[in-house]
Amino acid sequence: MKLRMTIIATLFASLLAGPLAAKPVTIALDELHANEQQRQTALIITQVMEKFHYRKPQVDDKMSTEMFDRYLESLDPNRSFFTAQHVAGFEQYRLQLDDSLRTGKLDPAFAMFRTFRELVEERIDYAMALLKSDKFDFDLDEEYQFDRSKAAWAADDAAINDLWRKRVKNDILSLRLAGKTEDDIKQTLSKRYESIARRVAQMDAEDIFQTYINAFTLSVEPHTSYMSPRLSENFDIGMRLSLQGIGAVLRSSNEFTEIQSTVPGGPAERSGELGGGDRIVGVAQGRDGEMEDVIGWRLQDVVDLIRGPKDSVVRLGILPKSQGVGGRTREVVLVRDEIKLEDKAAKSEVIEVDRGIKVGVIEIPAFYRDFAGQAAGEDDFRSTTRDVRALLDQLQESHVDGIVIDLRRNGGGSLSEATELTGLFIERGPVVQVRDSSGKVEVERDPDPLQVYSGPLAVLVDRNSASASEIFAGAIQDYGRGLILGEPTFGKGTVQTLVDLGRFLRTRDDIGRLRLTMAQFFRVEGGSTQHRGVTPDIVFPTSKGANVHGERSLDNALPWAAIKPTVHAQLGTALAPDLLTASQQRIANNPGFRFLVEEENDLIALGEKKTVSLRESVRRAEWDQRENARLERRNRLRAFRKLPPLASLDDEDPQEAAETDKDEEGIKRIMVEESANILADQIVAMRPRTAQVN
Helix, strand or coil, X not given: CCHHHCCEECCCHHHCCCCCCCCCCXXXXXXXXXXXXXXXXXHHHHHHHHHHCCCCCCCCHHHHHHHHHHHHHHHCCCCCCCEHHHHHHHXXXXXXXXXXXXXXXXXXXXXXXXXXXXXXXXXXXXXXHHHHHCCCCCCCCCEEECCCCCCCCECCHHHHHHHHHHHHHHHHHHHHHCCCCHHHHHHHHHHHHHHHHHHXXXXXXXXXXXXXXXXXXXXXXXXXXXXXXXXXHHHHHHHHCCCCECCEEEEEECCEEXXXXXXXXXXXXXXXXXXXXXXXXXXXXXXXXXXXXXXXCCHHHHHHHHCCCCCCEEEEEEECHHHCCCCCCEXXXXXXXXCXXXXXXXXXXXXXXXXXXXXXXXXXXXXXXCHHXXXXXXXXXXXXXXXXXXXXXXXXXXXXXXXEEECCCCCCECHHHHHHHHXXXXXXXXXXXXXXXCCCEEEEEECCCCCCCCCCEEEEECCCCCCHHXXXXXXXXXXXXXXXXXXXXXXXXXXXXXXXXHHHCCCCCCCCEEEEEEEEXXXXXXXXXXXXXXXXXXXXXXXXXXHHCXXXXXXXXCCCCECCCCCCCCCCCCCCHHXXXXXXXXXXXXXXXXHXXXXXXXXXXXXXXXXXXXXXXXXXXXXXXXXXXXXXXXXXXXXXXXXXXXXXXXHCCHHHHHHHCCXXXXXXXXXXXXXXXXXXXXXXXXXXXXXXXX
C-alpha cells in the first residue's frame, strides 16, 4: 500500500477540543530552508534509527533511492502536479538523500518542495480557468482516472493539463449528480481548488522537514514516524483531554480524509453510521452551520475543523466506502463527547442454540486498563481482565454450556491485560514472547494458577483484530484451549515506543519525538503474529478482502518470522472433522452470510476500480444500478430478520435508527450466531455417546 495510506493520525487529534496553533499564514518561498535545529535533528534521528530500530537499517544509497521515491509520493501521491520532466530533473538527488541525513544538509528536500509549491499554484490557476469556461460536454464518452498512485508520471504539461481538465469535469459531474445547482457547483469547487493552493502555501519549514523525515522512516518500516514539536504538542493535548471528541482515527488517502477506524465507545462508533474506509468530504459546525468542503485539505487542517468542545455538534459530509469515489454522499450528525472507560467495557449476552444449548458471548472492544486508578492505589480500578472475570462468573451462574469471546474490531491495547486475560482460561504458563532489537527474548507469563473458566471456548476474530487481540487469540490456539473462528487477523506484531529526541541534546530543546519500532511479538509456539496475523481454525467466507488488509497491505512491513517455541501445556481442544463441514453447510444457506459476502465482493470491486465515466448518462445508470443492488440485498436480509422492506435506501432515517437500534438488521450478529452454532456442535461432539442418545 502506498505512503498516502500509511501516514495516519494515530493520536486521535481529530477528536479533540481546543485551539492548538495560531492562524496559519502564507510562507514566502525564500523562507523555505532548513534551520540549524532541523539539521541537527536529522543527524540525531539517523543515529537513533540505525542504533535502536528493531530492523537496524543501513542509511546508504539503496535507502536513498527508496526515500527519494517516497518523498515524491508524499508530495504528489496521485501524480497530479509533477510531470516526468520534473521527476527527471530531480534524479540528481536520488543517491544524495542518505548523505543529506548524515550531514544535515537538507537542501534537496526543500528544493523539491519549492518546485512542488510552484506547480500547485500553476495547476490550480489552470483548474480555476477551466471552471469559469463552461466548456464541458457530458455526453462525450471518456473516462477519468481518479487513482493515479501507480500510474506513470504525465509526460509533459500538455498531458497533465488534460488530466486536470478531466478532473475538473469529474468534480462538476459529481456535484451535478448530487443535485447541486450550477452556482453552488462553481462556488464549492472554487473554494476547493483555492484551498488546495492556500494550504500548500501555508506549509512551513517544520512541515517540510517532518514530511521528508517520514519519507525516511516509512522507507524502513510503516509504524515508525517522526512527530515535529508542533505535532508532539497536539499529541500531549490529546492525551490530557482523554479522547474528547467524535472517536475516530483518520488518515489521508489521495485528496480525501478517510476514517481508518472508530474508537469503541466514541460518538462515531455509537452512531452506527461510520466505519473504516468512509471518506469525510465536508465538515459543518452545529446543526445549522454551513458545510465546508474539505476535499484536498491537509489531514491536520481537517483535524482542526472537526475538533471542538464536549457536547457541541459537528456534522460530517460522508462519502461511504460502499459508494466508491463517484457515489452519493450523506450527512452524519455527531455530538462531541468524552470517551469514557465504561463505554468501551466488555459486555455479555446469552444465545440460545438449538439442541437446548446456551452459549455465553463476551464482547471485548479493547484491552483497557485504568492506569491512573491503579497508580492512585484504588482497589477497584477498571480493567478488561477484571470485567471479564465478573462476566464469566455471571455466565457460569446462568449455566451456559460454552463461551464465545468476540474480539472483532478490537485493535489491541494493554499487553498486561492480554496476558492476564489469557490467564483466566489456562492454569499457568507463557502467553507471548517479546524479542527486542538486540535479539534478547523475554517471556510474558500468567503467574496466577487460578483458571476461572475451563469449559468449551471459541474466540471470534476479524481483519481488524490486532496486537493484544492477536496475542490472546494466538495463545488460546497454541494451547489448544479453544477454537479460533472468523477472518485472518490484522497482523500487527510489533512494539513501538515514543523517543524524546531532546534527550540527545545538552540543551534539552524540544525537537520533536520519534515513534520507534523496537520489538516484535512471538507466539508461544514460536511463530510471529506479525504480517500473517492469526489464521482461524474455521475461516468464514467473508475473508477475501482480509487477505489484502492490515500489515499484509503495508509497504516495508516486517515479515513473518519465528523463534524457538517456549514450553507450554497442550490442553488438547482440537477441531472435530465434522465441525467445518457443518458450518459450511449452514453458511451456504444463511441469507446473512450471503449479504456479507456480496457486500464484500462489491467493496473489493470498487477498490479495484481506478476510473469513472465522464458521461453523465453512464454515471447515473451506474449509480442507480449500485443503489438497486444494495437495496435488494438489504431487503433480503430484512426479510430474513422478519422486518418490513425498504422502498429505497433513502427511506431509513439513520439518526432515528441510531437512537433506537443501530443494528436492527442484525448485521453484527451474523458471525456471532454462527460462532455459537460451531461451539454448540463441538459441545455435542464432546458429550459421551450415551448422553447424546438419551
